[in-house]
Amino acid sequence: MRARVGLGLGVIAALAIAIWAAVSQGGDEPPPTTTTSTLTTSSTESRPSSTSTTVTTTTTAGPSTTVTDTTTDPEARVEQVRQILQDLYFGWFTAIHNKDEEAVREVIATERYLEDFRTAVTTLEYPRPPNKDEIVIKDLEILRDTENCLVTYSTVDLTLWLGEDATVSGVRVLLPVGGDWRFGTAWTHKEDRWQQDCDIEPELSP
Numbered sequence: 001m002r003a004r005v006g007l008g009l010g011v012i013a014a015l016a017i018a019i020w021a022a023v024s025q026g027g028d029e030p031p032p033t034t035t036t037s038t039l040t041t042s043s044t045e046s047r048p049s050s051t052s053t054t055v056t057t058t059t060t061a062g063p064s065t066t067v068t069d070t071t072t073d074p075e076a077r078v079e080q081v082r083q084i085l086q087d088l089y090f091g092w093f094t095a096i097h098n099k100d101e102e103a104v105r106e107v108i109a110t111e112r113y114l115e116d117f118r119t120a121v122t123t124l125e126y127p128r129p130p131n132k133d134e135i136v137i138k139d140l141e142i143l144r145d146t147e148n149c150l151v152t153y154s155t156v157d158l159t160l161w162l163g164e165d166a167t168v169s170g171v172r173v174l175l176p177v178g179g180d181w182r183f184g185t186a187w188t189h190k191e192d193r194w195q196q197d198c199d200i201e202p203e204l205s206p
Contacts (some may be wrong), residue, residue: 149198178206
């Protein structure tokens, strides 16, 4: 078993927030201590050893979502990563709304995410697909940034799309597939065991 992250929309009665970003896994073994909330069950054992970068300001730059197109300027890089996340979430939620498995493969790297997409399309219905500018990435921190692994912690705010309180925070491990970043695994806390997920080989081809 792996620690799992689950987020839901309305139809899941136990959840108090109208957002669903799917169930994802991180790590090969369950952490010795778990914490359960209305959203997730997650590890609280270890802290990442890498240095994080936090920038809360925004710019009007148009960053690339490709793996190789990066910048050494910390603020500019945060804006690039913010755009990457926005694009991925937009593709993810739109694919769920449209029940489009071919489209969701453009934003995911693992079979686990594919399984969770298939679960989502049978249990959830959104009132409409999102507009990209309705997906707002806040309080973004880059926990790891290498050519093989991009790890972020952020708050995803969907209130413009789904209404009040549609926000959630968590760690996303992105893996490279065909030159682009895609969702690999997800964790709740920065202290969770996301580090080992950077060794995962992407399972889905471009």
